[in-house]
Amino acid sequence: MKEYIEAAIAGVCKELFGVDVRVDLTRPDEQFGDFATNAALQLAKQVNKNPREVAEQIADHLKAQLGDKVAEVTIAGPGFINIKLSDSALVELAETKPDKKYDGKQVVSEYSDPSAFKVLHAGHLYTSVVGDAISNLLENAGGKVHRVNFGGDVGRHVAITMYAILRDLGGEHPEKLAEIPDDQHADWMSARYVEGNTAFEDDDQVKAEVTELNKRLYHLFTDNDHDSPFAQIYWTCRKWSYDYFDAFYARIGSHFEKYYPESETAPIGLATVKEQLAKGVYQESDGAVIFDGEKYGLHTRVFINSQGLPTYEAKDVGLIMKKWDDYHFDFSLILTDNAQGDYMTVVLKSIEQFAPELANATKHLTHGRVKLAGGVKMSSRKGNIVRAVDVLDIAEEVYKSTMGRDDEQAVLGAVKYAFLKQRLGADIIYDPKESVSLEGNSGPYVQYAHARARSILTKAETGDSKIENLGEGERSLLRKLSEYSDVIDKATNEFMPHHICTYLYELAQVFNRFYEKNRVIGDDRQAVRLQLVSRYADVLKNGLSLLGISAPDKM
RNA sequence: GCGCGUGUAGCUCAGCUGGAUAGAGCGUCGGCUUGCGGAGCCGAAGGUCGUAGGUUCGAAUCCUGUCACGCGUACCA
Numbered sequence: 174m175k176e177y178i179e180a181a182i183a184g185v186c187k188e189l190f191g192v193d194v195r196v197d198l199t200r201p202d203e204q205f206g207d208f209a210t211n212a213a214l215q216l217a218k219q220v221n222k223n224p225r226e227v228a229e230q231i232a233d234h235l236k237a238q239l240g241d242k243v244a245e246v247t248i249a250g251p252g253f254i255n256i257k258l259s260d261s262a263l264v265e266l267a268e269t270k271p272d273k274k275y276d277g278k279q280v281v282s283e284y285s286d287p288s289a290f291k292v293l294h295a296g297h298l299y300t301s302v303v304g305d306a307i308s309n310l311l312e313n314a315g316g317k318v319h320r321v322n323f324g325g326d327v328g329r330h331v332a333i334t335m336y337a338i339l340r341d342l343g344g345e346h347p348e349k350l351a352e353i354p355d356d357q358h359a360d361w362m363s364a365r366y367v368e369g370n371t372a373f374e375d376d377d378q379v380k381a382e383v384t385e386l387n388k389r390l391y392h393l394f395t396d397n398d399h400d401s402p403f404a405q406i407y408w409t410c411r412k413w414s415y416d417y418f419d420a421f422y423a424r425i426g427s428h429f430e431k432y433y434p435e436s437e438t439a440p441i442g443l444a445t446v447k448e449q450l451a452k453g454v455y456q457e458s459d460g461a462v463i464f465d466g467e468k469y470g471l472h473t474r475v476f477i478n479s480q481g482l483p484t485y486e487a488k489d490v491g492l493i494m495k496k497w498d499d500y501h502f503d504f505s506l507i508l509t510d511n512a513q514g515d516y517m518t519v520v521l522k523s524i525e526q527f528a529p530e531l532a533n534a535t536k537h538l539t540h541g542r543v544k545l546a547g548g549v550k551m552s553s554r555k556g557n558i559v560r561a562v563d564v565l566d567i568a569e570e571v572y573k574s575t576m577g578r579d580d581e582q583a584v585l586g587a588v589k590y591a592f593l594k595q596r597l598g599a600d601i602i603y604d605p606k607e608s609v610s611l612e613g614n615s616g617p618y619v620q621y622a623h624a625r626a627r628s629i630l631t632k633a634e635t636g637d638s639k640i641e642n643l644g645e646g647e648r649s650l651l652r653k654l655s656e657y658s659d660v661i662d663k664a665t666n667e668f669m670p671h672h673i674c675t676y677l678y679e680l681a682q683v684f685n686r687f688y689e690k691n692r693v694i695g696d697d698r699q700a701v702r703l704q705l706v707s708r709y710a711d712v713l714k715n716g717l718s719l720l721g722i723s724a725p726d727k728m
Numbered sequence: 729g730c731g732c733g734u735g736u737a738g739c740u741c742a743g744c745u746g747g748a749u750a751g752a753g754c755g756u757c758g759g760c761u762u763g764c765g766g767a768g769c770c771g772a773a774g775g776u777c778g779u780a781g782g783u784u785c786g787a788a789u790c791c792u793g794u795c796a797c798g799c800g801u802a803c804c805a
Contacts (some may be wrong), residue, residue: 195766197745199747199749202748205748209747209748211746211747214747214785214786217785218785224785249748249784250747251747251748251785252749253747253748253799286805288805300792325805328804328805329804329805330804330805376803389775396741435805458802458803459803460803461802461803462803463802463803470731471729471731471772471801472731472800473801473802474801474802474803475779475802476803477803478802478803479803480803482772482803483802484802484804484805485748485805486803487805489760510799511732511733511798511799512798512799512800512805513800513805514732514733514801515731515732515799516800516801518732531732539733540801541733541734541798541799542798565791576767593739594741594742595742596741596742598733598734599733599734599735600733600734600798600799601740602739602740602741604739604740610753610754611767612753612754612767613743613752613753613754614741614752614753614754614769615753615767617767618767620767621765621767622767623764623770624765625764625765625767625768628765629762629764632784633764660764671741673741674742675742675752678752678753678776679752682752682769685766685768685769686768686770688764688767688768688769689766689768689769689770690769692764693764695764696764696766727765728765728767
């Protein structure tokens with residue numbers, strides 16, 4: 174429908190003025206119409222005429238050409254042409270489905286990326302929620318989406334934790350791990366990480382020990398050591414970490430197809446970087462292997478350190494190679510904190526030198542940080558952090574105290590929506606109380622709107638009689654519903670789920686206004702109105718599900 | 729220093745491939761009220777869109793300078 178009208182306008186412009194115009198139909202304020210174009214304003218300059226005059230000529234021809242598709246074509250402001258569709262055309266427009274931009278494509282979506290041995294903090298919750306939503310969008314657009322997770326199970330942070338663990342156990346005594354209660358595994362390890370960091374920061378002796386431990390960690394893999402006391406401690410704690418991750422993802426409804434632990438990508442990265450070192454992509458410098466990003470206006474980074482160990486850079490190179498081996502992706506998405514922006518640009522630039530098809534099919538998306546209202550910083554090294562579960566628990570408490578009951582789905586919806594409704598990129602301020610507010614633009618509001626609509630639908634059978642002769646409120650609702658596919662396309666193309674939140678909230682508002690004045694059950698218009706309510710409920714449900722939020726029929 | 733990002737109402741944010749009176753929510757003030765689920769609806773107050781220029785018929789949106797904050801800038805991730 175949209176394309177049809179755009180083509181019609183372009184045709185009229187060509188016919189009247191002999192000029193090719195790139196017509197861009199926009200959705201104006203409802204008071205102006207369903208579609209608007211500034212074609213006349215563009216043309217006026219080219220043909221040296223008054224914009225309004227040009228607009229009037231176009232409007233006249235357009236109305237004749239579009240016939241029964243339009244109710245009226247009007248001119249407003251400096252020369253905008255506003256088009257109001259006929260009811261039947263609006264009904265047709267509302268049938269539009271989102272684009273299948275990724276139809277049949279193999280897509281790898283990497284996000285969340287927690288590090289083994291470390292605690293999951295509010296940022297992990299945020300990035301998981303956003304990653305889920307974006308992955309849902311890609312899937313909705315026809316992609317075969319593989320959700321994967323990358324995380325450090327080797328490297329300095331693990332060595333630091335192992336240092337403190339060994340100290341706590343009084344040496345390499347794996348049997349002592351049994352003394353730690355099952356439900357305290359994760360907390361115990363994150364406490365060790367904080368301790369280890371403190372010791373590491375102000376003691377050179379500890380630094381040396383940690384460096385040594387780090388080497389031993391890599392040897393566990395190269396030697397396939399599962400039996401030495403040191404190995405037993407490592408593997409036990411590592412499993413505790415992954416169990417802890419699994420439990421968390423289950424709680425928030427995230428599902429990953431695969432974990433890529435760094436221990437798995439490190440050897441691939443190391444081999445690849447060494448191979449490309451020989452071909453001149455990477456260089457040796459001060460005993461380390463680097464990529465000279467400055468040649469490309471970027472900065473230089475170390476891929477293999479002077480100990481011969483792969484850094485995160487090399488592990489990421491290995492990861493991309495591994496993903497390619499596993500999926501032969503058409504598109505690969507990586508979602509991280511924006512602190513990694515420049516870093517990833519360098520890594521991808523280096524890969525571009527020897528595997529351009531992989532680098533070019535990879536998109537690095539970044540988001541801001543979750544900050545606590547009041548400006549408290551979060552650092553897992555210092556331990557003064559808000560854990561991911563704290564965010565959920567606090568939300569649960571607030572919900573319970575305001576509503577007087579528990580509702581797991583509403584709480585999860587509230588937190589996810591609070592994170593998703595903001596545009597990706599900038600930091601987000603998380604206020605444990607306000608962001609979970611149940612009024613206004615919130616998850617529970619939209620969920621409730623859905624439950625309310627479903628409740629109406631249970632009271633009478635919805636038929637399929639023709640939707641026509643729309644009243645004011647009915648038309649506003651259908652008009653808003655007709656925007657849905659555009660919104661999904663935009664969110665998908667821009668990787669910006671917040672567009673969906675904005676839309677669903679606006680839609681619910683339009684419905685509430687309609688509902689305030691129009692009776693559904695028992696009215697002469699019941700048949701038509703029930704269908705509108707049904708479509709409305711379906712759009713809410715579909716939109717929420719793309720956001721990873723449930724849409725219960727009752728709340 | 730250089731690079732990237734962000735600065736819109738008291739607070740939290742939409743709007744940013746230039747367009748019509750800059751929009752929401754929260755908060756404040758005032759109405760509706762036993763409703764087909766009021767977690768709602770209607771209204772009011774509240775903004776030099778950080779700042780100074782530039783481009784344009786038209787700038788919150790594009791360009792340049794500048795200020796503020798955040799992040800990054802070789803062996804952490």
